[in-house]
Amino acid sequence: MNRTLRGKVAIVGVGQSPSGRVPGRSPLDLTADATLKALADAGMRKSEIDGVITGSSFASSFHRFSVALSEYLNIQPSFSNTLQVSGATAAAAVNTAAAAISAGLADTVLVACGDSLLTGMTPDLAIRAMTESRDQQYEMPFGIPVANTFAMTAHRHMKEFGTTPEQLAKVAVTFREHAARTPGAQKTAPITIDDVLNSKMVTTPYHKLDCSLISDGGVALILTSAEKAYDYAQDPIFILGGGEYYSHEHIFLMPELTQTGAVQSAQKAYDMAGVSATDMDVAGIYDCFTGTLLMMLEDLGFCKKGEAGPFVEAGEITYGGSIPTNTHGGMLSYAHPGIPAAWYHFAEVTKQLRHSCGERQVQGAELGLVHALGAGFSTQATTILGRESTL
Amino acid sequence: MTEQALKKPYPIADGDSQVYWDGIKDGKLMLQHCTDCGHVQYYQQRLCRLCQSDNLVHKQASGKGVIYSYSVVHRAPGPAFIKDVPYAVLLVTLAEGPRMISSLVGKDFEALDFDKPVTLQIVQISDDVYLPCFSLVS
Numbered sequence: 001m002n003r004t005l006r007g008k009v010a011i012v013g014v015g016q017s018p019s020g021r022v023p024g025r026s027p028l029d030l031t032a033d034a035t036l037k038a039l040a041d042a043g044m045r046k047s048e049i050d051g052v053i054t055g056s057s058f059a060s061s062f063h064r065f066s067v068a069l070s071e072y073l074n075i076q077p078s079f080s081n082t083l084q085v086s087g088a089t090a091a092a093a094v095n096t097a098a099a100a101i102s103a104g105l106a107d108t109v110l111v112a113c114g115d116s117l118l119t120g121m122t123p124d125l126a127i128r129a130m131t132e133s134r135d136q137q138y139e140m141p142f143g144i145p146v147a148n149t150f151a152m153t154a155h156r157h158m159k160e161f162g163t164t165p166e167q168l169a170k171v172a173v174t175f176r177e178h179a180a181r182t183p184g185a186q187k188t189a190p191i192t193i194d195d196v197l198n199s200k201m202v203t204t205p206y207h208k209l210d211c212s213l214i215s216d217g218g219v220a221l222i223l224t225s226a227e228k229a230y231d232y233a234q235d236p237i238f239i240l241g242g243g244e245y246y247s248h249e250h251i252f253l254m255p256e257l258t259q260t261g262a263v264q265s266a267q268k269a270y271d272m273a274g275v276s277a278t279d280m281d282v283a284g285i286y287d288c289f290t291g292t293l294l295m296m297l298e299d300l301g302f303c304k305k306g307e308a309g310p311f312v313e314a315g316e317i318t319y320g321g322s323i324p325t326n327t328h329g330g331m332l333s334y335a336h337p338g339i340p341a342a343w344y345h346f347a348e349v350t351k352q353l354r355h356s357c358g359e360r361q362v363q364g365a366e367l368g369l370v371h372a373l374g375a376g377f378s379t380q381a382t383t384i385l386g387r388e389s390t391l
Numbered sequence: 392m393t394e395q396a397l398k399k400p401y402p403i404a405d406g407d408s409q410v411y412w413d414g415i416k417d418g419k420l421m422l423q424h425c426t427d428c429g430h431v432q433y434y435q436q437r438l439c440r441l442c443q444s445d446n447l448v449h450k451q452a453s454g455k456g457v458i459y460s461y462s463v464v465h466r467a468p469g470p471a472f473i474k475d476v477p478y479a480v481l482l483v484t485l486a487e488g489p490r491m492i493s494s495l496v497g498k499d500f501e502a503l504d505f506d507k508p509v510t511l512q513i514v515q516i517s518d519d520v521y522l523p524c525f526s527l528v529s
Contacts, residue, residue, distance in 0.1 A: 137412075138433075141516075142493055152462050
């Protein structure tokens, strides 16, 4: 039996609440707002949703966020899942929704998440909430923020491959340029490599501008079966492959700091889709820190191990380069409301593949990749998306 | 909420880790050795992570290690650590093999480097809480 997700499910609706600084809006409100916009985008009635998958929300007290969201919207789904694999949740949720639809558990699944990390919590509490995701016995007593786990991997990468602070900074500069073209981006003022290097040190080697933003916002995707996908208003964007990999929980049990489970996660997704990294036209890659993005370029197969620094310096992750990445500006410049962050990567890659990105359109984009990860590279999830022409 | 945020996360031993934290209080870093496959593990649990045998014995570690990676924290992860910054978090490879997260005793960050030898120094952080930290070998 050939078990695959390839071409069985498509994204037919995308919606986003206002993002950035959005005071006075609860996580459920932001997520519901995004959902109504996704329904409008698809030209779909709410009653057609019979499955709901969400991430969890730091500023919300609901443990079963997917169930609470359903009640908020007065939806009674026959499939519901509040997924928690940290930053990887977005891609894991899309993969799971596609699996649920192709297995007949649901016909049309809302995949949504929202949080108000910026105004719903104080910045200290937002960081603390993230920090508490580290182990309370063997990690947190030493005051290790989640940023620190990513910092130590980047630091080791610099040591082993000669990656420079300037090369890390180039990622932030590039995504700021992308954000400047994206309506609704939180940070649009141009920055230089010197601006990044002169910004306050957070945890070496990361300066403030090497770190993602803290934001409010919600994003919703609507997935349905390939059979139904043509009933709606937009070009369906198909799920061609999905892969995940969970290599460790504690950072000290990560086998090597400079190679991550993204290698295995992406390989599974590429194999299912029948494509390779060089086939990708556009990418949305989790960019919680500049060094994270560099390491992912290597592990996802866009350049060789150790060569991501020069790759980024050469302009390969922007327009005209080999893999235009995070054309919305990513978590570094568009928005980072926590778990919902990689939902924006899905929204952007989907819009790129619909050819609806206007002045920031990557010409002729047919195939795209979204990769999400979390918890100091513990959790990895990849999804390959494509237009009808790629089926 | 604010009071909670000001509280440092102190380790609370569970069934798997009681021997480990008792050892730390006694000034010893205990590692689990599997008598079936020879695997040495940190942190403590009932089964060997390599072969799932439960024939594990605790042995005191030498306390010697080298720095695999590190990061100097300038922005505290929450109010509880504001008084401590800057401080260095270390990822130490122990002489026995396992790696562990720890922190540097002192603030000689200029002297930090990859692969530098460090030695265990157990630090008392409250009345009855002790942490396994490391100092640079001079």
